[in-house]
Amino acid sequence: MNTLQKFEKDYAAKLEAKRAVPKFTPGDTVRVHVKVSEGQRERVQAYEGVCIARKNAGLNSSFTVRKISFGEGVERVFPLYGPIIDKIEVMRRGKVRRAKLYYLRERRGRAARIAEDTSVSSAPASTDKK
Template sequence: MKTKELVETLESNYLKKIYDENHPTPKAPLPPLGVGDLVKVGVLIREGEKERIQPYEGTVIAQHKSGMNSTITVRKIFQGVGVERIFMIHSPRIAFIEVLRCSQVRRAKLYYLRDCVGKQTRLKERFNRLDR
């Protein structure tokens, strides 16, 4: 067995284990994510002894799939300034990912939204989820 195959096998076994219901702290199963979706990501924030969940809501502009290291780039406008965050979707610091709206896009990466202002950033909504 080659190294790459071994790593892929170990990653898939680990992912099955953390999403198993019998795990001590099981993660909720991930919804089907896509570029252009409006998502709410719950991030665990530790402040001293306390932990809280901070929601981050924005549009998925990029998705990188590589097993356990899969990431999504989420962009939102906060006080007139564009803010982007990259989330590792299998991280223990991610409490939940909720899809609020699906959009119809024709690109794999929506980096052009960085240059758009105001109503130009709106994306056409997809009503039939089976189109993907």
């Protein structure tokens, strides 16, 4: 591991200590709370949609969220460790067999629906063994 990789790993750990990044994969429905500045005011806006792609590249990691707004598909790419993200919530887990869900761009309505993954529980598992 070279010096730059070590620095990025330490910096990412420091950022995760400030704001926890949940484990999510493409197919999951996520709600991203984004800081929006309007003039002098700053507020938090929620952006909820399906994660269709994830790029894992250390500090440069990002993910793409797609939602349907007023009948039109809208995609937004968020940097995972970006300062504009207040928090990320996983609303539901999706069951998919692809890493990139770009095929959802051509699908509408029921065809674009993703099956829910019921095998993964959202509650933390207990650690006591019987």
